[in-house]
Amino acid sequence: MIREIxxxxxTSLKAEHITVKRIVEDCLAEDIKCRNDDWWLLIKVLxxxxxNIYIPYEKLSLMPKPESIRxxxxxxxxxxxxxxxxxxxxxxxxxxxxxxxxxxxxGNYGI
Numbered sequence: 093m094i095r096e097i098x099x100x101x102x103t104s105l106k107a108e109h110i111t112v113k114r115i116v117e118d119c120l121a122e123d124i125k126c127r128n129d130d131w132w133l134l135i136k137v138l139x140x141x142x143x144n145i146y147i148p149y150e151k152l153s154l155m156p157k158p159e160s161i162r163x164x165x166x167x168x169x170x171x172x173x174x175x176x177x178x179x180x181x182x183x184x185x186x187x188x189x190x191x192x193x194x195x196x197x198x199g200n201y202g203i
Contacts, residue, residue: 105192
């Protein structure tokens with residue numbers, strides 16, 4: 093599964109999201125807890141990708157969600173214009189990913 097994700101990343105962002113969608117759908121179908129708990133879903137997805145992670149369940153609720161961390165970073169950099177990425181490759185990659193995802197999720201075809 094990890095090789096599959098690595099190959100997909102090298103292919104395209106759309107292909108990566110299609111693969112991740114399949115894995116997330118599997119987790120949602122197999123484990124009802126995943127439908128109500130983003131952390132549980134994240135751990136289940138990572139396990140399907142053969143990552144061995146152990147975090148006691150009771151500690152999960154104390155951790156900020158990865159999406160929250162990304163959104164806050166994005167707000168600080170894009171809205172407040174502070175701590176901007178210094179690597180031009182990262183800047184280009186983020187701009188391209190944003191454009192690609194807008195097309196992917198904003199269009200009529202979705203994934």
